[in-house]
Amino acid sequence: MSSPPVPPLPTVPLGALLARTELGLRQLTGPPADEVPVHSVHTSELSDPYPYLLGGELLLTAGVHAPEDTGTDAYYDGYVERIVAAGAAALGFGVAPVHDTVPSGLVAACERHRLALVEVPEETTFSAVGRALWDLMTAVRHLELRRVTEAQQGLATAAARPDPVPAVLRQLAQRTGGFAVLLGPDGTEPQRAGAPPSEAAEAALADLVRVVRPATTRLFPTPASASDEVGGVQLSAYALGGSDGRALGLATGARAPGDHTIAGVAVVLLSLLQGEHQSTGDVRRSAALVRLLLGDGPGDAAGLLDAPGGWRVVHGTAQGTRPVPPLGTPLVDATGSLLRALVPADLDVVAHDGWTLGVSAPAGPGELRSASVQAGHALARARALRTPLVRHRADTPPPSLTALSDRPELRRTLRTWLSLHGSWDRTATALGVHRNTVRQRIAKCGVLISADLDDPDIRMELWFALRDLP
Incomplete structure (x- = not known):
C-alpha cells in the first residue's frame, strides 16, 4: 500500500x-x-x-x-x-x-x-x-528559510562567475545534497555535478527528463516539470524554457520543503544563461549601463551606443493612459504619464496622438545633460501652446517667407500685426479691415510659413525678415 x-x-x-x-x-x-x-x-x-x-x-x-x-x-x-x-x-x-x-x-x-x-x-x-x-517546527522552519536564502545567494553568485553554468549546477547539487544534470537541445549531457545515484535511479532520471523535453508527436502540451521516486531517491526534471529541449534533472536522497524553491531559482538562472545570446545592440547597451553603475561619466557610457551622429533628447507627457509612442529607439524611460528618451539624431521625431513632446537639438555624448534641459524647456512650451510637438529653437529652421512672396496682402498684414505687438484691434484699425479678417490672415501666414507665431523669438526673426521685403 x-x-x-x-x-x-x-x-x-x-x-x-x-x-x-x-x-x-x-x-x-x-x-x-x-x-x-x-x-x-x-x-x-x-x-x-x-x-x-x-x-x-x-x-x-x-x-x-x-x-x-x-x-x-x-x-x-x-x-x-x-x-x-x-x-x-x-x-x-x-x-x-x-x-x-x-x-x-x-x-x-x-x-x-x-x-x-x-x-x-x-x-x-x-x-x-x-x-x-x-x-x-518554528525553529525548523526558520532554519529552512535560512538555508533557502543562503542557497539563493550562492546560486546568484555562481551565475556571475566566468563559467556560470557549471558553477550553478555545482551549487544546486551542493545545496540539495544531490546530483544535477543538464541536457542540451539534442539530448546530450553537457554538464553534471554531484555524486551520481544508483544506476537504476540515474536511468529513471534520464527517462523523467524526456517527459519535459518537447516531442513533435506528443498529443498534449509538454509539462514544465515532473517528479518520481526510485529506491528512496527523489527525482525531479525541469524544462529550461524555450522550445529547444534543454532540461535539468535533479536526484536527491530526501526532499526537504525548501528544495523545490532552490531548484526553481536554479531553473530560472539556467534558462537565462542557456537562452539566446544578446544582440550586438543589447550587449553595447548593457556595457554602457555597467560603466555608469561603476562610476564612469555619461560621455564614456554613451560612446558605446550606436549613434555616430549624436542624439536628441525627447521629453513627453501623456494625455491620460497612453502606450509609449514608437520613437525608433529602445532607450526609453517611461514612468506613468512621463517619458524621457534618447533618439539618434538622424531619426526624425514626429508628433504622436495623445502625447505632448519636447525635442532637443542634436547633442554629443558629453552634451546630453544640456540636451535634456533643452527638451524640458521645449516640452514646457508645447504644453503652454497646446501643441503636440515643439523642438528646441536651435534645432528649428528659421521661418521662410518664400510662401508669402506672391501674397502681398498677407505680408502687409503680418508686418503691421508684428509692429503693433500682436494687437488684433489696432491692426484691424490700421488696415481698415475687420479684426476677424486679421485673425484669419495671421492664421494663414502661420500655416504657409510653418512657424509658431506665438513664439516671441519667431516673431523677432520674422520682423527683421519683413523689414527688407516690399
Whole structure:
C-alpha cells in the first residue's frame, strides 16, 4: 500500500519532542524516534479517526473510545490499522483520566503495525505537547528559510562567475545534497555535478527528463516539470524554457520543503544563461549601463551606443493612459504619464496622438545633460501652446517667407500685426479691415510659413525678415 501524501511542511523528528524533558514523554514501541517525522499534532477520541487525518500527525488520545471493559486486542488492532492506513506518524496515549496505564493490547497492536507509541503522563496536557511541537517546527522552519536564502545567494553568485553554468549546477547539487544534470537541445549531457545515484535511479532520471523535453508527436502540451521516486531517491526534471529541449534533472536522497524553491531559482538562472545570446545592440547597451553603475561619466557610457551622429533628447507627457509612442529607439524611460528618451539624431521625431513632446537639438555624448534641459524647456512650451510637438529653437529652421512672396496682402498684414505687438484691434484699425479678417490672415501666414507665431523669438526673426521685403 502506498503511503498517503503528507502536508508540505517542515517536519520534526519524534525524538526531538521526546527530548523535551518538561513533557515527560516516553516511547513504548515502534521505530526509532529519530526516524519518525512528525508534521503536526491532532487530538481525537473517535474510534476511527481516519477521515480526519492528513498524514504525518502525532495522534493524541486518552482512550475515551475504548474504556477498560470494552477494549480488546481485536479492537486495538483494528484501531491501529486504520491509523497507519491514514498515514499518522505516531500515537500518543494519555494515561488519565480513563486509563491508569497504556493498555497492553494497544502496545501489542502498535508493535505489530510498526507504529510509534508514546506514553503521555498525567501531568502533561495535550495542548502542551502541541505547543512544544509548534515551537520545534518554528525553529525548523526558520532554519529552512535560512538555508533557502543562503542557497539563493550562492546560486546568484555562481551565475556571475566566468563559467556560470557549471558553477550553478555545482551549487544546486551542493545545496540539495544531490546530483544535477543538464541536457542540451539534442539530448546530450553537457554538464553534471554531484555524486551520481544508483544506476537504476540515474536511468529513471534520464527517462523523467524526456517527459519535459518537447516531442513533435506528443498529443498534449509538454509539462514544465515532473517528479518520481526510485529506491528512496527523489527525482525531479525541469524544462529550461524555450522550445529547444534543454532540461535539468535533479536526484536527491530526501526532499526537504525548501528544495523545490532552490531548484526553481536554479531553473530560472539556467534558462537565462542557456537562452539566446544578446544582440550586438543589447550587449553595447548593457556595457554602457555597467560603466555608469561603476562610476564612469555619461560621455564614456554613451560612446558605446550606436549613434555616430549624436542624439536628441525627447521629453513627453501623456494625455491620460497612453502606450509609449514608437520613437525608433529602445532607450526609453517611461514612468506613468512621463517619458524621457534618447533618439539618434538622424531619426526624425514626429508628433504622436495623445502625447505632448519636447525635442532637443542634436547633442554629443558629453552634451546630453544640456540636451535634456533643452527638451524640458521645449516640452514646457508645447504644453503652454497646446501643441503636440515643439523642438528646441536651435534645432528649428528659421521661418521662410518664400510662401508669402506672391501674397502681398498677407505680408502687409503680418508686418503691421508684428509692429503693433500682436494687437488684433489696432491692426484691424490700421488696415481698415475687420479684426476677424486679421485673425484669419495671421492664421494663414502661420500655416504657409510653418512657424509658431506665438513664439516671441519667431516673431523677432520674422520682423527683421519683413523689414527688407516690399
